[in-house]
Amino acid sequence: MNLITMRSFTCSLGFAVLVLPLGVGHAQTAAAQSDTETKTQDANVLSTVTVTAERRDEPLQTTPVSATVLSGDDLAKMGVNVVDQLQFATPSATVNNFGQGLDFNIRGIGKAEHNTQTTTGVITYRDGVATFPGYFTEEPYYDIATVQILRGPQSTFGGQNATGGAVFVTSNDPVIGEGYRGYITGQLGNYSDVALQGAMNIPISDTLAARVAFNGDNRDSFWDISGPYTGSDARQRSQSARISLLWQPTTALSVLFKTDYNHLDMGAYPADPATASNDPFRITANADLKALDEFSRSVLKIDYEFSNGVKFRSVSGYQDGTTAYRADLDGTSAPISIFRDLVDETIYSQEFDLISPSSGKFSWVLGLYGQTDTYDFPAGEFVIGVPGGTPASEYTLQGKNPKHAAAVFGQVGYELTDRLKLEVEGRYSQNRTSNDVSVVQYGLPLLDTQTAKFSNFSGKVALNWTLSEQDFLYAFVATGSRPGGLNVPVGLGIPAPFDAEKVVTLEAGWKANWLGDHLRTQFSVFHNNYKNFQVTVGYPDFPVFGIELNDPNATTISGLEGQMQAVFGPWSIDGGFGWMHSKLGRFYANDPRIVGSAPCDPANGPSSANCINLDGRQQTYAPNLTVNFGVQREFRVGSDIITPRLNYAHIAGQWATLFENETLGDRLGSRNILGGQISWLHGDLITTLYGTNLTDQHYVAALNSGLRFVGAPRQVGVRITKMF
Known part of the structure; x- marks a missing residue:
């Protein structure tokens, strides 16, 4: 059983968006007022959208990548406040949130196991650094410049290798020479929701500026919990703040420093059995409940341009956080079965880049990357009790899990003709993970001091035709x-490590402008050959225990995606869809939830009632259809602008495990989420009536450890923003 499995006990031919600011949602930028005026003047012109993920600003319409780019205003208009709501704004993405952990998958690839040993295939970057790969998932989006969601392998640049995709979240920078500018937003909503957000640009000198931003949100619980239970009922108390400094002593040198602090008290992550038939917001519990994340991040980015146009970039990151979680493991008022943990995580990262000028036939990028990520499990803080209270009924763990990553990467682009360009990318990486932990398994002491190393070369060859x-x-x-x-020992000796995953992707795409730039589209088709899928199943020789293994045969995932954006006078429309078909390679496995004793070889079986042949089944978290759509219209009343907007998203049903056992709750039903808002721009004041999940669909957002975690219900309210 690995550390991730411990946590699981608790817990292109196509029409997607180049989503641009289409109207007034709420202020995410200090320049929003002038931006609004510009958009009013150029209502029939689509602005150029750029992507920065490949270390230089490039137009999305001429970059060989499937991506959705959202501005801060877009996030507000679409009702996106945290990462799990991104699935309603971009194709082919699913985000299944069970509170302390997150299953973020793009095109069916990402993360499906909940432990510290299993890295994620969808890397989230904040202001240029790869963030915590699983914990601390509720960090809010506030004062955001852009969110870029890239689909498909993004293994050539930065951070850990990304097999499913990457999300780049960039907050607003200070602006030198802009004076004092900013905004403040107040919000009132149902569930006694009171929120306050704001930001200000502060000029310090001709070469130095600062920006401060903050976000706070207090809300009552969505749940009606009967007990007896102790601790929280899942009311929310969250506070976040960010300070940024930008120094530009010359046109060649830029130094940007940002530091964030988050105190996110979610109260609890209530859940009940996956097989329950009651309203998931009305549950019972009789254990202590808690959900608190406290963490900080500091990023130092230095850019220097040499006289020949070559740029040097350094991005240094330091992140430190503590997550505390307590839960009712059986999700009922039955005899107490508890889980609690308190985990410290610290990440140091450093990246160096050399970036050639974009002009000319030949361009290149060369980079180095290093990262250490250490989990610390203090004594007495990681406990699974069935029930708790005695050594014979508890599983406890303490110690450290350090991980190290190092990589060298590069890209070369060459214009074969004025319309044809060849791009070649490569990345060599080395990873090391260690367990230095001690376990007491229901009275049996176990020591684990393993180390495993992995190395890989990944690459990309693209041909671009204008x-x-x-x-x-x-x-x-x-x-x-x-x-x-690594797998943690389970009383049967030291189990073998699980191997690295690998994916080979073929993709073709077409991006086009239509009707004199009134309409833009992206279409892409892809095929993934996905090898060594990492999954927790019953221990082959003793299935009462769980172990993480690799699917010995490749899974295939194919799909079609599309995005579009259109502006016709006062009307604006954006939308996207993703269609996928997945097929698991032959794989025999014991379902760890079903008691059995017969051995089961992953490659050969033999097939039995307990040794299940998974050949041909769907990949987990790979719905066959995702759709998102938004429409809005501006109405002018004198100098005021009133803009109603509707958002709709559909995510088809998906499997949460490879065993596809509906009686055990493995099927997550479809999600049909309707939202909207009406904004009124009057001078420098924006008043917005908003609603999310307007049909109040009660849907299961995640399955973990036999428990179901429900998505957010209907929320409505008013938001008032003052620009200055």
Whole structure:
């Protein structure tokens, strides 16, 4: 059983968006007022959207990548406040949130196991540094410049290798020479929701500026919990703040420093059995409940441009956090079965880049990356009790799990003709993970001092064809890998590590401008050959215990995606869809939830009632259809602008385990989320009536440890923003 399994006990041919600011949602930028005026003047012109994920600013419409780019205003208009709501704003993404952990998958690839040893295949970056890969998932979006969601392997640049995709979240920078500018937003909503957010740009000198931003949100619980239970009823008390400094002593040198602090008291992450038939917001519990994340992040980014146009970039990151969680493990008022943990995590990262000028036929990027990520489990803080209270009925763990990553990467681009360009990328990485932990397994002491190492070369070859000023075609083959990890001993000796995952992706895409730039589209088709899928199943020789293994045969995942954006006078429309078909390679496995004693070889079986042949089943968290759509219209009343907007998202049903056992709750039903808002711009004041999940769909947002975790219910309210 690995540390991740411990946690599981508790817990392109296509129409997606180049989503741009289409109207007034609420202020995320200090320049929002002038931006609004510009948008009013150029209502029939679509602005250029850029992506920065490949270390230089490039137009999305001529970059060989499937991506959705959202501004801070877009996030507000779409009702996106935290990462799990991104699934309603971009194709082919699912985010299944069970509170202390997150299953973020793009095109069916990401993370499906909940432990510290299993890294994620979808890397989230905040202001240029890869963030905590599983914990601390509730960090809010506030004062955001852009969120870029890239689909497919992003293994060539930065951070850990990304097999499913990457999300780049960038907050607003200070602006030198802009004076004192900013905004403040107050919000009142149902569930006694009171929120306050704001930001200000502060000029210090001709070469130095600062920006301060904050966000706070207090809300009553969504749940009606009967007990007896102790601790919280899942009311929310969250506070976040950010300070940024920008120094530009010359045109060649830029130094940007940002530091964030988050105190996110979610109260609890209530859940009940996956097989329950009651309203998931009305549950019972008789254990202590708690959910508190406290963490900080500091980022130092230095850019220097040499006289020949080559840029040097350094991005240094330090992140430190503590997550505390207590839960009712059986999710009922039956005899107490508890889980609690308190985990400290510290990440140091450093990246160096050399970036050539973008002009000319030849361009290149060269980089180095290093990262250490250490989990610390203090004594007496990680406990599974069935029930708790005695050594014979508890599983406890203490110690450290350090992980190290190092990589060298590069990209070369060459214009074969004025319309045809070849791009070649490569990355060599090394990863090391260790367990230095002691376990007491229901009275049996166990020591674990293992180390495992993994190395990989990933690459991408792309051919880009600018067919005309309106049409851009691309095709590429790319590979990605994420490292394996260690299994914790379970009284049967030291089990073997699980191996690294690998994916080979073929993708072709077409991006186009139509009707004189009134309409933009992206379409892509892809095929993934996904090897060594990491999954927790019953221990092959003793299935009462769980172990993480690799699917010995490749899974295939194919799909079609599309995005569009259109502006016609006062009307604005954006939307996207993703269609997927997945098929698991032959794999025999014991379902750890079903008691059995027969051995089960993953490659050969033999098949039995307990040894299940999973050949041909769907990949987990890979719904066959995702759709998002938004429409809005501006109405002018004198100098005021009134803008109603509707948002809709559909995510088809998906499997939470490979065993596809509906009687055990493995099927997560479809999600049909309707939201909207009406904003009124009057001078420098924006008043917005908003609503999310307007049909109040009660849907299961995640399955973990036999418990179901429900998504947020309907929320409505008013938001008032003052620009200054």
